[in-house]
Amino acid sequence: MGRHFISYSGVDAADFALRLVAELAAGRPAWDLWLDKRELKPGLDWDEQIGAAIKACDSLLFVMSRDSVVPSSVCKREWTLALKYHKPVIPLRLHLDAELPFRLEPRQYIDFAADPGDGLARLRSHLAWLGEPAGVLQTLRDRLEDALRGLSRTPEPDRPRRSSTTRMRRRRCVGAAPSRKRALPALRQGTSTKPGGPVTRSASRSRWPRPPRRRAGTPPSSRRCGRISRTTSARWPGSSWAARPSVPRPSMSSTRSSPPRSAHRATGSGSSPRGLIRAKSLPGTAG
Numbered sequence: 177m178g179r180h181f182i183s184y185s186g187v188d189a190a191d192f193a194l195r196l197v198a199e200l201a202a203g204r205p206a207w208d209l210w211l212d213k214r215e216l217k218p219g220l221d222w223d224e225q226i227g228a229a230i231k232a233c234d235s236l237l238f239v240m241s242r243d244s245v246v247p248s249s250v251c252k253r254e255w256t257l258a259l260k261y262h263k264p265v266i267p268l269r270l271h272l273d274a275e276l277p278f279r280l281e282p283r284q285y286i287d288f289a290a291d292p293g294d295g296l297a298r299l300r301s302h303l304a305w306l307g308e309p310a311g312v313l314q315t316l317r318d319r320l321e322d323a324l325r326g327l328s329r330t331p332e333p334d335r336p337r338r339s340s341t342t343r344m345r346r347r348r349c350v351g352a353a354p355s356r357k358r359a360l361p362a363l364r365q366g367t368s369t370k371p372g373g374p375v376t377r378s379a380s381r382s383r384w385p386r387p388p389r390r391r392a393g394t395p396p397s398s399r400r401c402g403r404i405s406r407t408t409s410a411r412w413p414g415s416s417w418a419a420r421p422s423v424p425r426p427s428m429s430s431t432r433s434s435p436p437r438s439a440h441r442a443t444g445s446g447s448s449p450r451g452l453i454r455a456k457s458l459p460g461t462a463g
C-alpha cells in the first residue's frame with residue numbers, strides 16, 4: 177500500500193484529520209496517511225520535511241474547510257507543491273460553504289459534509305482504484321497532460337532542448353548502415369537494405385570490401401603476399417605450415433667444398449640451362 181499526504185488547516189479541521197487517519201488505518205485494507213502532528217521530527221525544519229513527504233507520497237488529500245481554501249492558507253503551498261510534482265490531488269469537502277480554489281476547480285471532490293460514512297466509503301474505493309492498473313494509467317495520463325500544459329506556457333528560450341549527444345544517437349539509429357552480416361544477402365542480389373533504394377555491385381564492393389581468400393597449406397609469409405609455392409603444395413598437400421619439416425639451406429662457407437648446384441640438379445630429374453647459368457656464376461666453380 178502506498179502512502180498518502182493529508183493537507184488540512186489546524187484552525188478548523190484538526191479533529192477531522194485525526195479521525196480520518198484513525199479510520200483509514202483501522203479498516204481493511206489499512207491505508208497509511210502522512211500527518212504532520214505524528215510524522216514531523218523535532219529539531220529539523222518542518223517545511224523541508226513536508227516538502228520531502230509530498231514528493232514521496234502517492235497522492236494528496238486536501239481537506240476543504242473554511243480556513244484551508246483562503247489564499248493565505250498554508251494548505252495552498254502544500255497542494256501547489258503536489259501539482260508541481262504531478263501528484264494526484266483529491267479534494268475532501270468538510271464544510272458546505274467551502275469552495276475549491278481556482279486551480280482545483282475542475283477536480284471532483286468527495287463530500288464529507290452531507291454524509292461522512294458515505295464519503296469515507298468513496299474515499300476507500302478511490303484509493304484502492306489508484307493502486308490498480310487503470311488508476312496508475314490515469315495518473316500517468318494526468319501527469320503527461322500537466323507536463324504538456326506547462327511546456328506550452330513556457331517561453332521558447334526557456335524550453336528544454338535536446339543535447340548534441342541525443343541528436344547524434346538518433347541519427348545513428350535512423351540512418352545507420354546495416355551490418356555486414358545483414359547486408360551480405362542483399363549485396364549478392366545487387367540490392368541494399370538502405371531506404372535510398374537499390375545499390376549496384378560496384379558501389380557495394382567499394383563500401384564493403386571483401387576479405388582476401390586464404391589458401392590452406394600456405395606459410396604465413398606467402399599468405400600475406402597472396403602467393404603460394406608449387407613445391408610446397410606438391411610436397412605437403414593439405415598440411416599446415418607448422419607440421420612441415422624444415423629444409424636446411426647451405427651456408428656460404430660450405431659452397432666451396434660442396435659440389436656445385438649444377439651437380440645437384442644433374443642428379444635429379446634433369447638439368448636445365450637456367451641451373452647451369454647459376455652454377456657458373458657461383459665463386460669457386462670451373463668455367
